[in-house]
Amino acid sequence: MMNKLIFGRYMPGDSFIHRLDPRAKLLASFYFIGIIFLANNWQTYLLLAVFTLFAVSLSKVDMKFFIRGIRPLIWLILFTVALQVLFTSGGEVYWHWGIFNITQFGVLNGIFIFCRFVLIIFMSTLLTLTTPPLELSDAIEYLLRPLKVVRFPVHEISLMLSIALRFVPTLMDETEKIMNAQRARGVDFGEGSLVQKMKAIIPLLIPLFVSSFNRAEDLATAMEARGYQGGEGRTKYRVLHWHNQDTMVMGAFALLTVILVVLRG
Amino acid sequence: MDIHFEKVNFTYQPNTPFEQRALFDIDLLIKEGSYTALVGHTGSGKSTLLQHLNALVKPTSGSVQIGDRKITPETDNKNLKPIRKKVGIVFQFPEAQLFEETVARDIAFGPKNFGVGEEVALEIAKAALIQVGLDETYLNRSPFELSGGQMRRVAIAGVLAMKPEVLVLDEPTAGLDPQGRKEMMEMFWQLHKEQKITIVLVTHLMDDVANYADFVYVLEKGKIVKSGEPREVFQDLNWLKEKQLGVPTATEFAELLSEKGITMSELPLTAEELADEIVRLSGGIAHDE
Numbered sequence: 001m002m003n004k005l006i007f008g009r010y011m012p013g014d015s016f017i018h019r020l021d022p023r024a025k026l027l028a029s030f031y032f033i034g035i036i037f038l039a040n041n042w043q044t045y046l047l048l049a050v051f052t053l054f055a056v057s058l059s060k061v062d063m064k065f066f067i068r069g070i071r072p073l074i075w076l077i078l079f080t081v082a083l084q085v086l087f088t089s090g091g092e093v094y095w096h097w098g099i100f101n102i103t104q105f106g107v108l109n110g111i112f113i114f115c116r117f118v119l120i121i122f123m124s125t126l127l128t129l130t131t132p133p134l135e136l137s138d139a140i141e142y143l144l145r146p147l148k149v150v151r152f153p154v155h156e157i158s159l160m161l162s163i164a165l166r167f168v169p170t171l172m173d174e175t176e177k178i179m180n181a182q183r184a185r186g187v188d189f190g191e192g193s194l195v196q197k198m199k200a201i202i203p204l205l206i207p208l209f210v211s212s213f214n215r216a217e218d219l220a221t222a223m224e225a226r227g228y229q230g231g232e233g234r235t236k237y238r239v240l241h242w243h244n245q246d247t248m249v250m251g252a253f254a255l256l257t258v259i260l261v262v263l264r265g
Numbered sequence: 266m267d268i269h270f271e272k273v274n275f276t277y278q279p280n281t282p283f284e285q286r287a288l289f290d291i292d293l294l295i296k297e298g299s300y301t302a303l304v305g306h307t308g309s310g311k312s313t314l315l316q317h318l319n320a321l322v323k324p325t326s327g328s329v330q331i332g333d334r335k336i337t338p339e340t341d342n343k344n345l346k347p348i349r350k351k352v353g354i355v356f357q358f359p360e361a362q363l364f365e366e367t368v369a370r371d372i373a374f375g376p377k378n379f380g381v382g383e384e385v386a387l388e389i390a391k392a393a394l395i396q397v398g399l400d401e402t403y404l405n406r407s408p409f410e411l412s413g414g415q416m417r418r419v420a421i422a423g424v425l426a427m428k429p430e431v432l433v434l435d436e437p438t439a440g441l442d443p444q445g446r447k448e449m450m451e452m453f454w455q456l457h458k459e460q461k462i463t464i465v466l467v468t469h470l471m472d473d474v475a476n477y478a479d480f481v482y483v484l485e486k487g488k489i490v491k492s493g494e495p496r497e498v499f500q501d502l503n504w505l506k507e508k509q510l511g512v513p514t515a516t517e518f519a520e521l522l523s524e525k526g527i528t529m530s531e532l533p534l535t536a537e538e539l540a541d542e543i544v545r546l547s548g549g550i551a552h553d554e
Contacts, residue, residue, distance in 0.1 A: 009283070062282070065282055174361070177356065178361060180354075181361070182362060183321055184349055184424075185362070185374060185424070186346060186379050188346070202364065203362075203364045203374070207362055207363065207364050210409060211361055
């Protein structure tokens with residue numbers, strides 16, 4: 001079921017990107033999504049594409065997995081591109097029918113939107129493929145820390161996040177198991193009418209909820225038994241280290257921004 | 266109904282970075298009316314193999330013949346229900362599959378999926394519940410208010426209610442107390458003897474294999490490394506120990522005796538055989554049934 005999904009999964013490896021501090025990677029990915037909107041012409045998009053491909057090559061992950069990451073989103077991308085192409089006016093008109101028209105600006109906009117989507121997906125796939133989920137949640141906790149000032153429950157949120165991340169694969173396994181058990185009892189998942197399909201989900205959903213409740217109870221008991229009392233006064237086992245290479249990455253992004261601003265004119 | 270594996274290979278998530286090969290060239294035959302045991306370490310591919318037995322997964326290459334149906338990589342996912350009705354699987358910790366409001370409805374769920382009418386299905390549910398050792402008072406209770414052991418029984422009843430010809434058991438007694446374990450194994454044995462149900466048992470407990478099975482397949486890292494009757498397989502204690510598989514307790518004890526100079530023609534598998542052997546060696550007459 002989840003076999004085809006690459007986006008959001010971690011692939012162990014040892015590369016420059018793998019060794020970066022997760023905070024640097026997280027910040028960089030968000031920053032990249034921000035500056036991608038600075039791009040507005042051929043030169044800027046080309047620059048971003050080259051930059052992204054360079055980052056991808058640094059990760060030593062096979063290119064085809066990035067391309068596969070686009071697959072689940074391809075219809076959304078094509079739909080947006082089609083809307084842009086068909087409804088943007090301006091420039092030379094190539095084709096016209098009723099309210100639809102294909103124009104020079106429309107085609108250009110469509111291509112830009114397409115590039116924007118692909119680059120964003122590549123960058124976020126790069127982040128998740130090279131960063132273990134737990135490191136990612138550590139990074140989020142660290143970056144949210146300033147929000148403590150406004151009484152934002154940073155520790156609780158990050159605890160929930162790391163528990164949630166930890167149990168995603170467990171729950172997936174469980175889903176698969178219960179699905180198989182119900183299929184063995186004669187349930188057809190994904191067959192028949194919409195109503196039938198929805199009815200077939202019940203024998204999967206209820207056991208999943210029940211086991212989640214049970215698991216939550218067991219986990220809470222086990223945590224309490226091990227002396228967990230909340231966020232105050234805890235020390236950390238996994239400590240993040242910021243190295244020179246992380247500063248370098250930040251520098252590269254600053255440089256990229258400057259060039260982008262210059263090139264967009 | 267025979268189940269016959271021919272050169273079955275299976276790979277999880279083929280063509281992705283997470284690709285993982287689980288079965289290698291498995292040839293295996295489960296004869297009608299037999300009691301076959303599958304043993305091996307965790308991660309040896311037992312559970313993957315048993316999902317092939319009722320076409321929950323299809324081989325990546327090779328074929329599985331289930332009765333008169335042949336499952337190959339190209340087999341369509343439709344029309345597999347008749348196979349699933351004939352081959353019932355009790356998965357590990359089957360209590361996780363309960364979901365209905367009452368025990369009766371949960372047990373009747375399987376038969377209803379295979380086209381049995383509501384009334385008849387509830388009758389079957391009642392019979393199945395009694396078969397697994399619970400009484401009628403449980404019929405209208407919620408499955409979620411039962412104890413772990415009782416839930417397990419209800420889940421097993423749900424599979425028995427489908428009246429399968431082949432019953433596949435994936436560690437059916439894991440996590441049960443000794444009494445419950447014994448009762449459950451005896452119940453499966455009764456089904457096998459009286460209703461001629463073919464049983465496939467996946468287990469870590471060599472005593473169960475020695476007591477019940479008439480054929481054993483030993484799996485290691487996705488391959489079948491040994492097969493035969495329990496008597497043959499368990500004679501080679503050193504091999505078993507080397508592979509870190511268990512040895513039936515009676516066999517182990519007999520081995521200790523033979524180290525002390527008490528020689529037996531053949532190592533016994535069960536406590537009864539061991540007792541007979543000792544009586545014979547001490548000059549008495551072994552009891553005969």
